[in-house]
Amino acid sequence: MSAASAPIQIAGNFLGNLVRRRGLILNLVVRDFKQRYIGSSMGWLWAIVHPIVLLVSYTFVFAVIFKVRLGPEAGTSNYAIFLFAGMLPWLLFQETVQRSANSMVDYSNLITKSVFPAELIPISIFLSNVLNHLLGVLILVAVVVGFTQKLSVLLALLPLYILFLGMFTLGVSWLVSSLNVFLRDTAQVLTIALTFWFWFTPIFFTADRIPAPLRFLAQINPLAGVVSAYRSCILSATGPSAAELASLALISVITFAAGGLFFRHSKRAFGDVL
Amino acid sequence: MGAVHIRSVSKSYPIYERPSARLKELLTGNRRSYHRDFWALRDVSLEIPRGVTFGMVGENGSGKSTLLQLIAGILWPTSGSVAVEGRVSALLELGSGFNPEFTGRDNVFLNGAILGLRNKEIEQLYPEIESFAEIGEFINQPVKTYSSGMMVRLAFAVAINVEPDILLVDEALAVGDIYFRQRCMRKIHELHRKGVTIIFVSHSAVDVKSLAQQVAWLDKGRLVECGEPDLVVAKYQAAMVNKDSQYRRQFARQAREVSQNAPAPVLAPEVVEKIPNIDFRYGSREAEILGITILNEEGEELALLPQKAPIVVRISVRAQTEVSMPIVGFQMRNHLGVDLAGTNTALEDILLPSFNPGDIYTVDFHLDLPELYPAHFSFTAAVANGTLEAFEVCDLIENAITLQAEKGRVVYGYLHFPCKIRVNAVTKAGVRVES
Secondary structure, three states: OOOOOOHHHHHHHHHHHHHOHHHHHHHHHHHHHHOOOOOOOHHHHHHHHHHHHHHHHHHHHHHHHHOOOHHHHHOOOOHHHHHHHHHHHHHHHHHHHHHHOHHHHHHHHHHHHOOEEEOHHHHHHHHHHHHHHEEEEEHHHHHHHHHOOOHHHHHHHHHHHHHHHHHHHHHHHHHHHHHHHHOOOOHHHHHHHHHHHHHHHHOOOOHHOHHHOOOOOHHHHHHHHHHHHHHHHHHHHOOOOOHHHHHHHHHHHHHHHHHHHHHHHHHHHHHOOO | OOOOEEEEEEEEEEEOOOOHHHHHHOOOOOOOOOEEEEOOOEEEEEEEOOEEEEEOOOOOOOOHHHHHHHHHHHHHHEEEEEEEEEOOOEEOOOOOOOOOOHHHHHHHHHHHHHOOOOOHHHHHHHHHHHHHHHHHHHHHHHHHHHOOHHHHHHHHHHHHOOOEEEEEEHHHHHHHOOHHHHHHHHHHHHHOOOOOOEEOOOOOOOHHHHHHOEEEEEEEEEEEEOOHHHHHOOOOOOHEEEEEEEHHHHHHHHHHHOOOOOOHHHHOOOOOOOOOOOEEEEOOOOOOEEEEEEEEEOOOOOEOOOOOOEEEEEEEEEEOOOOEEEEEEEEEEOOOOEEEEEEOOOOOOOOOOOOOOOOEEEEEEEOOOEEEEEOEEEEEEEEEEEEEOOOOEEEEEEEEEEEEEEEOOOOOOOOOOOOOOOOEEEOOOEEEEEE
């Protein structure tokens, strides 16, 4: 095996495994989804209620009370919609990473006592969150269409952006979930890091409001790229350039691969520690 | 179908002062050491051929469970390699792999998916699993409401019905009632016939001998012996008895003061000095077995065990030193290694006199044999020093003589008890008793 073919083979094995274990992934997703709403009489309908409440609250605070105005590059004059379009990808990222962090400990029963492919847990958490996320996107698109009576053709690119976001999110999730096995402080540090990350990502504001010397923060931040991409395809806002998209794709793939390899390496010791 | 190759496997558990030290070490690529080692397994090599039922014995902490976890792929060996061919289904601990919040049914599907089955396949197997577990309505209740017996029934039902190539069972059979245990035994035999490789840990010598074709004995993480079940289990038990003998001897001394029965009369012996077979022999040799033979009432040596007839088991022993409280006895086993029956002088309330060096004693056990399943039966002879409760083995020969039983009537199980039948009938013709 040549040096160049090794990573390809690893990636091939990995993807093949995902396809083979789709039954298990599906099972874990359903289980995760059910667990969230277990015992509640409305069940998964709560997944619709949450984004609507968020949207209504934003409208009240920012459109009614603060009367925030946006420039044309934002794609919409409605700040609540602008904010919501940015919040959606961020929430998908944050929830997946945060819940993944403790997932190895939560699933320790399965990991230490049965032959269990632990790397599938963050994937299932992500997919379960994607279900919620898509409901949110659907609500947002419905509201946008309701206001503007037009639908951007760029919306066809959304699955691609979700893929980039998913790869980046999974890479980070694998990293923090395996770290947390050895260092339970990881989950604490993560909460702090995510708070900073959130406020340094152009979600409440457009990227051009960042002073020029600090603008690199948005450039190296894949979440900034994703948020901007989301707004471009849902709100027809000025989107990321091709170069920015390319760097987003590159960072996502690298993070995905690095997180996956780190997980694969450290997972051997899970049985000893958990 | 599966086979397991274990090549000089060692497993050490690093003991860290702090959890973070482990990470530091992992990140530096194990170049520096931040821990002390505890060796759970040291240089163990085993070849488990496909289709074999393989038992593991050993004291607690000898590394049996660690070895199973390595085979299952839950742990990685520190050095050496474990190669497994085929799908592994593991029953490692009570309720392992179950989520307590979810129903039995959900957990069955999750476990099936973990083993790589499609939902469709699990749906096909589900009725079988449900009926084997026999937990009725509870299958739709959260697992946290289950009793430990119900949990192990469900876990076992899943593990054996998912059509594994290799089944690992870690002492799980100890839980559950006798009825369920018997069904598990039957199922294990059935899986064995289908060619499944079964690897199990048990503390029950009977289970190991009746199920396994090969047995490994582990002690403190090392493989002491691997081979034929009767032999390995005998050696293992011998080691356990020796370990215990110090403690037991103390009791024997106390018991001696209490015993005041008159010694039993010993008739002029017809010494037998022939030991047809020695599978394994151990003991202090304060007294030594000279020979064992099986006779009929007329004193003729038997080549076949008669059905439903009296026999004599004759054992001769010679004392090498003074043996203060000798006991002579035997244990009869069937072809599966199951201890069927046995007795000794102390159990029969016969108190032998103290042996002096050079004394030769011959003990005849007169037995009324019931009808037996026509198989091989072996007799293990032993002489010990002490009382029933506390003794030290002087000499013990495993399976010293083996005889085939005569073919007789059909026997259900291992033996047939003498039985009289009385029928009480109430019919139109009136009440009638036939016997």
